[in-house]
Amino acid sequence: MVTYVERSGLQVEEHLARFIEEEAVPGTGVPSEAVWEGLAAIVSEFGPRNKAALETRARIHQQIDSWHLNNRDGGHNPLAYRAFLEEIGYLVPEPEPFSIDVDNVDPEFTSIAGPQLVVPITNARYALNAANARWGSLYDALYGTDALGSLPEGAGYDAARGAQVIDWAKAHLDKVVPLGAGTWSELTGVTFDGPNLGLLLGEAVTALADPGGFAGTVINPDTGALAEVLLRVNGLHIRIVFDPTTEVGAADPAGISDIIVEAAVSTIMDMEDSVACVDGPDKALAYRNWLGLMKGDLTEEVRKGGKTFTRALNPDIPYTATDGSPRVLKGRSLMLVRNVGHLMTTPAVLDPEGKEIGEGLMDALLSTLIAMHDLSREGGPVNGTEGSVYVVKPKMHGPDEVALTDDLFSRVEELLGLPRYTVKIGIMDEERRTSANLAACIHAARHRVCFINTGFLDRTGDETSTSMEAGPMVPKAEMKSALWLKTYEDRNVDIGLACGLKGRAQIGKGMWAMPDLMADMLAQKIAHPLAGANCAWVPSPTAAVLHATHYHIVNVADRQDEIAQESGGAPRGSLDDLLTIPLLERDLSAEEIAAEVDNCCQGILGYVVRWVNHGVGCSKVPDINDVGLMEDRATCRISSQALVNWLHHRIVDEAQVMKAMRRMAEKVDAQNAGDPEYRPMAPEFGSHAFQAACDLVFNDGNWPSGYTEPTLHYRRLQVKAKEARRAAEAAVRKG
Ligand SMILES: CC(=O)SCCNC(=O)CCNC(=O)[C@H](O)C(C)(C)COP(=O)(O)OP(=O)(O)OC[C@H]1O[C@@H](n2cnc3c(N)ncnc32)[C@H](O)[C@@H]1OP(=O)(O)O
Ligand SMILES: O=CC(=O)O
Numbered sequence: 001m002v003t004y005v006e007r008s009g010l011q012v013e014e015h016l017a018r019f020i021e022e023e024a025v026p027g028t029g030v031p032s033e034a035v036w037e038g039l040a041a042i043v044s045e046f047g048p049r050n051k052a053a054l055e056t057r058a059r060i061h062q063q064i065d066s067w068h069l070n071n072r073d074g075g076h077n078p079l080a081y082r083a084f085l086e087e088i089g090y091l092v093p094e095p096e097p098f099s100i101d102v103d104n105v106d107p108e109f110t111s112i113a114g115p116q117l118v119v120p121i122t123n124a125r126y127a128l129n130a131a132n133a134r135w136g137s138l139y140d141a142l143y144g145t146d147a148l149g150s151l152p153e154g155a156g157y158d159a160a161r162g163a164q165v166i167d168w169a170k171a172h173l174d175k176v177v178p179l180g181a182g183t184w185s186e187l188t189g190v191t192f193d194g195p196n197l198g199l200l201l202g203e204a205v206t207a208l209a210d211p212g213g214f215a216g217t218v219i220n221p222d223t224g225a226l227a228e229v230l231l232r233v234n235g236l237h238i239r240i241v242f243d244p245t246t247e248v249g250a251a252d253p254a255g256i257s258d259i260i261v262e263a264a265v266s267t268i269m270d271m272e273d274s275v276a277c278v279d280g281p282d283k284a285l286a287y288r289n290w291l292g293l294m295k296g297d298l299t300e301e302v303r304k305g306g307k308t309f310t311r312a313l314n315p316d317i318p319y320t321a322t323d324g325s326p327r328v329l330k331g332r333s334l335m336l337v338r339n340v341g342h343l344m345t346t347p348a349v350l351d352p353e354g355k356e357i358g359e360g361l362m363d364a365l366l367s368t369l370i371a372m373h374d375l376s377r378e379g380g381p382v383n384g385t386e387g388s389v390y391v392v393k394p395k396m397h398g399p400d401e402v403a404l405t406d407d408l409f410s411r412v413e414e415l416l417g418l419p420r421y422t423v424k425i426g427i428m429d430e431e432r433r434t435s436a437n438l439a440a441c442i443h444a445a446r447h448r449v450c451f452i453n454t455g456f457l458d459r460t461g462d463e464t465s466t467s468m469e470a471g472p473m474v475p476k477a478e479m480k481s482a483l484w485l486k487t488y489e490d491r492n493v494d495i496g497l498a499c500g501l502k503g504r505a506q507i508g509k510g511m512w513a514m515p516d517l518m519a520d521m522l523a524q525k526i527a528h529p530l531a532g533a534n535c536a537w538v539p540s541p542t543a544a545v546l547h548a549t550h551y552h553i554v555n556v557a558d559r560q561d562e563i564a565q566e567s568g569g570a571p572r573g574s575l576d577d578l579l580t581i582p583l584l585e586r587d588l589s590a591e592e593i594a595a596e597v598d599n600c601c602q603g604i605l606g607y608v609v610r611w612v613n614h615g616v617g618c619s620k621v622p623d624i625n626d627v628g629l630m631e632d633r634a635t636c637r638i639s640s641q642a643l644v645n646w647l648h649h650r651i652v653d654e655a656q657v658m659k660a661m662r663r664m665a666e667k668v669d670a671q672n673a674g675d676p677e678y679r680p681m682a683p684e685f686g687s688h689a690f691q692a693a694c695d696l697v698f699n700d701g702n703w704p705s706g707y708t709e710p711t712l713h714y715r716r717l718q719v720k721a722k723e724a725r726r727a728a729e730a731a732v733r734k735g
């Protein structure tokens with residue numbers, strides 16, 4: 001039973017109300033009443049506009065469905081298709097050439113290219129780790145993963161493996177901060193005097209090939225000995241740590257014990273696709289962790305390797321610059337908060353008619369309110385130094401929806417007494433109507449856009465969903481080489497550059513979704529900076545460390561200039577290429593079909609079972625080949641839409657998919673057998689978790705845009721209600 005309290009005509013779930021009034025509001029200078037009145041005003045002013053945007057989505061979807069049904073037999077006619085899309089307002093006129101006009105954006109967006117980490121905000125242990133992932137050990141990342149081709153064996157330090165790691169890391173330094181003569185592995189010591197760094201190679205002394213790469217030193221305050229030499233490559237710092245008292249340092253000719261790299265330059269604290277927040281208490285948890293991050297006092301007891309310790313946010317790092325002045329490096333990643341999109345409503349707050357309010361409306365006000373603690377902080381490490389709040393807005397369809405977000409934040413600023421455009425927004429380019437009108441979308445937020453990012457996972461789901469009636473789609477793996485996707489990635493960069501994002505905002509690329517395959521990531525993800533992206537998403541701090549090495553090699557600002565020159569300001573790939581539907585144009589063998597069905601079913605079930613039963617919004621789920629894949633709502637959208645599409649076009653039938661679902665449920669149960677909290681789906685197949693997976697697949701396109709949220713929320717709420725009932729009955733029995 002949910003308990004609500006009345007606030008300014010709204011019914012607010014009690015945990016959320018208490019959190020806002022007792023924890024979030026104090027210290028902001030904004031009275032609680034103003035927050036509730038503000039929320040009520042936003043709900044009444046923006047609720048109808050939000051609803052109208054969703055109706056437009058539905059209308060467009062239905063028009064596109066009809067068009068395909070009417071035109072499917074004559075073969076695809078791109079000209080007629082494009083004219084039709086213009087006619088229904090799916091494609092809007094391009095704005096006149098313009099440059100974004102945004103002020104007070106932190107250097108992490110404007111000038112420092114590097115990895116962007118994403119983390120579920122509801123997991124405080126991970127969120128703290130993420131904020132602290134601004135810095136990470138290159139030695140540890142290479143040693144502890146398959147980056148160099150194999151995984152470590154046993155628990156102790158393997159000196160031979162360590163030697164391989166050190167060789168790789170020093171060879172990397174040779175590439176990105178070379179010495180005037182010799183190599184980093186020959187280094188026996190250093191001297192420093194003002195801007196001059198002397199690098200000793202036995203009897204010989206050399207300098208950095210580019211002396212400007214020396215940024216400063218850290219001296220151990222207890223011993224007065226040199227603790228670190230700071231280098232800077234393409235704006236990113238590298239800390240060479242000297243500690244001959246450690247096993248690694250003692251064995252190193254110069255006493256180097258580690259190489260720490262500036263890794264997660266920015267981090268998205270995610271309230272969207274990697275979390276499972278379905279009610280007031282869940283939303284309060286997400287907001288509470290954001291509050292702790294913004295106040296700087298979030299902590300978490302961590303039990304690990306038989307020890308318990310308290311994890312807190314790292315302090316800044318003091319050092320001495322080459323001119324002798326004391327300076328600090330930021331100890332934490334620059335944090336953004338990802339709000340939910342325009343689709344969902346939340347039972348956490350009911351409007352005066354007793355209806356759920358738009359969850360995105362609530363996120364906008366409350367996540368900005370909470371960030372005011374950072375804006376007003378005096379002393380202590382702050383998040384941004386420029387007085388801005390960074391919000392990522394996902395899943396917007398086209399420029400009108402971006403304008404809605406822009407206006408919403410203007411109203412939020414007004415209500416909270418913040419200067420106009422304090423809130424900067426990151427636009428996820430992850431719905432087809434946004435990609436197809438990207439310049440107009442950027443234009444709609446030109447005074448507050450701090451990034452555009454190709455969320456290719458949601459975007460792939462939307463590709464299938466939008467063109468559901470056009471025919472059967474290629475298998476998931478073939479989507480990656482489809483014309484639309486290459487065009488989408490190229491055009492995003494080209495349009496971003498043409499709209500003046502260079503030096504003012506990030507152009508970002510998507511997630512590496514195989515968290516354990518670090519060798520592959522090291523080999524492949526350099527493609528993102530090479531493509532002109534000044535950030536790209538990684539799933540973990542370790543991945544951030546390894547991906548950082550790519551930005552040492554590639555100077556993104558230079559790449560952006562080259563790309564702009566090559567493309568001559570016009571996007572590579574045409575709009576027609578972008579709109580090319582990835583239809584299946586060959587016969588698939590029965591084995592190919594069965595493998596795709598199994599693969600999709602396993603991914604969906606492996607993700608959904610933890611979401612629905614345990615409220616875990618992002619999981620590493622082993623695929624058919626036992627490779628752990630990052631699954632979140634976007635990947636679940638892809639897999640479920642893939643099956644919906646093949647069912648709809650009779651590539652497979654319901655019986656075949658249901659059989660695969662049951663078989664894969666058994667497999668997922670087996671994969672989770674070691675988890676005492678896990679509740680198996682087989683042999684009954686009647687649980688809400690199993691039903692949720694079936695709802696997503698056997699719905700014949702009933703969920704708007706193929707989103708998974710409606711069914712996941714519904715099923716999770718059912719499970720939570722059942723658990724609450726059981727707890728109440730147990731309490732009664734206990735007396
Ligand atoms: C399409 C999109 O929207 S993508 C964006 C949404 N996706 C994400 O946010 C991905 C975030 N990543 C994750 O949630 C996790 O990395 C998963 C679920 C993929 C894998 O999690 P696990 O199986 O627990 O990871 P694994 O066991 O390999 O590592 C756990 C350790 O890494 C840390 N870690 C893993 N991922 C992260 C992260 N994203 N941020 C911070 N720390 C992390 C944990 O804190 C833990 O370390 P600790 O014991 O010191 O606390
Ligand atoms: O949000 C990211 C995506 O790929 O979707």
Ligand SMILES: [Mg+2]
Pocket residue numbers: 273394428430455457458634
């Ligand atoms: Mg997404």
